[in-house]
Amino acid sequence: xxxxxxxxxxxxxxxxxxxxxxxxxxxxxxxxxxxxxxxxxxxxxxxxxxxxxxxxxxxxxxxxxxxxxxxxxxxxxxxxxxxxxxxxxxxxxxxxxxxxxxxxxxxxxxxxxxxxxxxxxxxxxxxxxxxxxxxxxxxxxxxxxxxxxxxxxxxxxxxxxxxxxxxxxxxxxxxxxxxxxxxxxxxxxxxxxxxxxxxxxxxxxxxxxxxxxxxxxxxxxxxxxxxxxxxxxxxxxxxxxxxxxxxxxxxxxxxxxxxxxxxxxxxxxxxxxxxxxxxxxxxxxxxxxxxxxxxxxxxxxxxxxxxxxxxxxxxxxxxxxxxxxxxxxxxxxxxxxxxxxxxxx
Amino acid sequence: xxxxxxxxxxxxxxxxxxxxxxxxxxxxxxxxxxxxxxxxxxxxxxxxxxxxxxxxxxxxxxxxxxxxxxxxxxxxxxxxxxxxxxxxxxxxxxxxxxxxxxxxxxxxxxxxxxxxxxxxxxxxxxxxxxxxxxxxxxxxxxxxxxxxxxxxxxxxxxxxxxxxxxxxxxxxxxxxxxxxxxxxxxxxxxxxxxxxxxxxxxxxxxx
Numbered sequence: 174x175x176x177x178x179x180x181x182x183x184x185x186x187x188x189x190x191x192x193x194x195x196x197x198x199x200x201x202x203x204x205x206x207x208x209x210x211x212x213x214x215x216x217x218x219x220x221x222x223x224x225x226x227x228x229x230x231x232x233x234x235x236x237x238x239x240x241x242x243x244x245x246x247x248x249x250x251x252x253x254x255x256x257x258x259x260x261x262x263x264x265x266x267x268x269x270x271x272x273x274x275x276x277x278x279x280x281x282x283x284x285x286x287x288x289x290x291x292x293x294x295x296x297x298x299x300x301x302x303x304x305x306x307x308x309x310x311x312x313x314x315x316x317x318x319x320x321x322x323x324x325x326x327x328x329x330x331x332x333x334x335x336x337x338x339x340x341x342x343x344x345x346x347x348x349x350x351x352x353x354x355x356x357x358x359x360x361x362x363x364x365x366x367x368x369x370x371x372x373x374x375x376x377x378x379x380x381x382x383x384x385x386x387x388x389x390x391x392x393x394x395x396x397x398x399x400x401x402x403x404x405x406x407x408x409x410x411x412x413x414x415x416x417x418x419x420x421x422x423x424x425x426x427x428x429x430x431x432x433x434x435x436x437x438x439x440x441x442x443x444x445x446x447x448x449x450x451x452x453x454x455x456x457x458x459x460x461x462x463x464x465x466x467x468x469x470x471x472x473x474x475x476x477x478x479x480x481x482x483x484x485x486x487x488x489x490x491x492x493x494x495x496x497x498x499x500x501x502x503x504x505x506x507x508x509x510x511x512x513x514x515x516x517x518x
Numbered sequence: 519x520x521x522x523x524x525x526x527x528x529x530x531x532x533x534x535x536x537x538x539x540x541x542x543x544x545x546x547x548x549x550x551x552x553x554x555x556x557x558x559x560x561x562x563x564x565x566x567x568x569x570x571x572x573x574x575x576x577x578x579x580x581x582x583x584x585x586x587x588x589x590x591x592x593x594x595x596x597x598x599x600x601x602x603x604x605x606x607x608x609x610x611x612x613x614x615x616x617x618x619x620x621x622x623x624x625x626x627x628x629x630x631x632x633x634x635x636x637x638x639x640x641x642x643x644x645x646x647x648x649x650x651x652x653x654x655x656x657x658x659x660x661x662x663x664x665x666x667x668x669x670x671x672x673x674x675x676x677x678x679x680x681x682x683x684x685x686x687x688x689x690x691x692x693x694x695x696x697x698x699x700x701x702x703x704x705x706x707x708x709x710x711x712x713x714x715x716x717x718x719x720x721x722x723x724x725x
Contacts, residue, residue, distance in 0.1 A: 219569040221576040223584040484565040500553075 188295045190302070192285075197274055205437035206236040212479050219483035246426035253330035254423065262328060263428045266321030266435035273314035273442050276300065276307040278368060278455075307368040308360065311446060312352060315401060315439060319345035321432065322403075322410055326420035337419025340409045340490060347497040348400035348407075354505035355393035358512040359383050359450055372454030382453040389508045391451045393501055395477075398443040400493070403436055405482035409490055444474035594673050596705035599656045602649060603672035603704075604692040611698055614668035617642035621660035621669055629653035630660060647688035651677065661706065670704035 210225065210232070217224030225232030250256055278300040285295045304310055319341055326338025360366060362383070363374045375381050384391040400407040411419035421432055448454065448470035455467035488496070543549050575581040585592055594600075605614050617634035633646035661670045672691075693701045703709070711717070 215573075218573040218576050221572055221581060221583040223582060223586070226586070480566060480569060484569040485562065 186295060192295065193300075194275070198271055201271065201274055201438055201441060202434060204441060205434045206240065208437040208440065208475070209239070209433070210235050211475075212482075215476065215479040216483050219480070240430075243427050243430040248428065249423070249425050251330055251423050255328040255330075258324050258328035259423075260428070262321050262325035263424065263431035263435075264321075265324065266318055267431040267438070268435075269314050269318035269321070270435040270438035270442065273311045273318075274438065275302045276304055276310045276368070277442060277445050278449075304367075306366040308356060308366045308371075308446070308450070311442060312349075312356070315442065316345070316349045318435065318439065319349075321435060322420040325424065325432070329420075329423040331423050333417045333422045334420055336416045337410050337422070340416075341420060343490065343494060344400055344403075344407060344409055347494060348397045351393055351397040351497060351501045351505055352401060354502065354509060355390045355397060356446075356450065357505075358387050358390045358509050361509070361512055361516060362386065368449050368454075371450050372456060375453045376456045378456075379453070379458060382451065384451040387451070387508070387512070389504060391447075393505050393508070394451065395447065395474075396496075396501060398447065399478065399481065400497075402439045402443050402478070404440070404478050406485050406488050407493060408482075408487055409493060412487060414487075440475060440478055441471070444471040444478075447474045594675070598673060598675070598706070599658045599661075599671040601651070601672055601674040601677060602660070602691050603670050604647075604688060605668055605670060605701060605704070606693045606695070606698055608698065608701070611695055613644070613692055614666045615644050615647070616666055616668070617644050618665065620663045620665065624659045624663045626657060626659060627653045627655050644688060649686045649691075651686050658706075661704070667704055667709065670709075671706055 213235075214224040214232070225235040228234045228238045250259055302310075322341040322345075323338045326334040326336075326341060328334075359371070363371055365371070371383070375383055399405075403410050409419075411421050416422075421429055424432065448467055452470045452474075453466075455464060458466045543552055576583075606612060607614055617632065619632060619634070622630045622632050629650040629652075631646065631648050631650075632644060634642050634644055637643040656671070658671060664670075669691075
C-alpha cells in the first residue's frame with residue numbers, strides 16, 4: 174500500500190507540509206471554538222434551554238464574542254507562582270494536542286493551482302506527517318499533554334491547583350494504561366500501527382468494523398478516551414463543585430483559553446481515533462461517500478461526549494482509580510490475551 | 519407554559535417516585551455482585567435516554583422552558599399586585615374615581631396623596647392624585663377598599679425608570695381613552711367574586 178502511494182502521488186515537499194500544518198492549526202482551532210458553541214447548545218437542549226441565542230443568528234457568533242473576551246482580558250500571573258512554568262504550561266496542552274493531530278489524516282490532499290504566486294503547484298498532503306507508527310505517535314502526544322495541567326497546577330501557588338495537578342497525575346497516568354492496552358488488541362489484529370492500514374483492514378463494509386470484532390476494546394477505549402480528554406464522568410481535574418477550577422484556577426484570558434482549545438482538539442483527536450480504528454474509518458459505506466461517513470462518525474463520537482456530559486454525574490477520584498486499576502485494566506489485559514489466543518489458533 | 523400550570527401550587531400531589539436504595543452488602547463478594555448487576559443492568563443508558571428524550575421534546579415538541587424575557591413574557595396571575603391602574607367607566611369613559619379618599623386613608627405606607635374639588639355639576643373632581651412608588655409596598659389595600667373598583671392593581675411589573683414619578687401620576691395610571699374598549703375588569707384583590715350574584719340576598723325587611 175505504501176509503495177503504491179509513493180508511486181502515484183506527487184512528491185511531498187516541506188512547503189506542502191508547512192501549509193498543511195497551518196491549515197490544521199487554523200481549521201482545528203476554529204472547529205474547537207465551534208465545539209464550545211455546540212457543547213453549550215447540546216447541553217442546553219438536553220436541559221430544555223435555548224443556549225446562546227443573542228450573538229448572531231442562533232448565537233452562532235458566540236465564538237467571536239468569546240474570542241474577543243479571552244484576547245482582551247487581563248493576563249494575570251499570581252505573585253508567588255513560578256512565572257516561567259506558569260506561562261509555558263497552557264502552551265504544552267495546546268501544542269501537544271495539535272502535534273497529535275499531525276499524524277491524523279485531516280481533509281483530502283490537493284495541489285495548489287499554478288496561477289497562485291509563490292506557492293503554485295505545491296502538493297499539500299492529507300496527512301502532515303505520514304509516519305507508519307501513527308497510533309503510537311498520537312497516543313504518545315496525548316500522553317505528553319498531561320504535563321500541561323500537571324505543571325500548571327503546581328506552578329500557580331494555589332491549593333486548588335495542587336489538588337488539580339495531583340488528580341491530573343493519577344487520572345491521566347492511569348488511563349494511559351487502559352488506552353494503550355485496549356487499543357493493543359486491534360493493533361495485534363491489524364498488525365500495523367498506521368491509521369491507513371487500520372482503515373484498509375475495515376474496508377469490507379459495515380460488518381467488518383473493528384468494533385464488532387473487538388467490542389470490549391471499543392468500550393474500554395471510549396471510557397479511557399473520556400478520561401484522557403478530561404470529559405465528564407471523569408472530569409476531576411477542574412471539577413468546579415469540588416476544587417473551584419482545579420489546575421486552571423489562577424488562569425485567565427487566553428492562557429486559560431489555550432487549555433480549552435487543547436481540550437477540544439484532544440476531543441477531536443479521540444473522536445478521529447475512535448472513528449478510524451473502531452468504526453470503519455473513511456471507507457465508503459453503501460452509497461455514502463467515505464469523507465462524509467467519517468465526518469459523521471467523528472461528529473457522533475463528539476456528540477456522545479456532550480451527551481454523556483449532560484446525562485451522567487461525576488465520579489469520585491477513588492472510584493476513578495478503582496475503575497481504572499481494578500476493573501478496566503484487568504479486562505483490557507484479558508482481552509489482549511484472548512485476542513492473542515484466537516489469533517494463534 | 520400555560521396559566522393553569524403556572525397557577526398549580528399543589529405541591530406534593532404530583533406523582534413522586536421514591537428511589538429504592540438498599541444497604542451496601544457487607545461482604546466483598548456481595549459488593550462485587552452488585553457492581554456486576556449494575557453494570558449490565560443498563561441504567562446508564564436509561565440516563566442517556568432521558569436526556570435524549572428531553573432534547574427531542576424541547577426541539578420538536580415545543581417543550582422548551584426558556585422564556586426569551588424582554589420579547590416573551592410569562593402570563594401573570596390576575597391577583598398579581600404591580601403598578602396600579604385607574605379604570606374608567608365603560609359607558610361614559612369618565613374615570614371611575616369619585617374622590618372619596620378611602621385609599622388615601624387606608625394606605626399603610628402613606629404613599630397616596632389626592633386632592634379634590636367640586637366641579638360645576640357639584641361632582642367630586644380629582645385634581646391631584648399621586649402614588650409614591652418609593653414607599654408603596656403593593657399591599658393591595660387601596661384596591662380592596664375602593665368602592666368603585668376605580669383603583670386596581672395592574673400587571674406592569676417592569677418598574678425601572680429614570681424617575682420614580684414616571685408611573686405615579688393619575689394620567690399615567692388612567693386607562694387611555696382610546697384604549698377604553700380594551701379595558702379589562704379587575705379579577706384580583708378586592709374585586710367582586712365570580713359568584714357574587716348568587717350571594718346576594720334580599721334584605722330581610724320583616725321584623
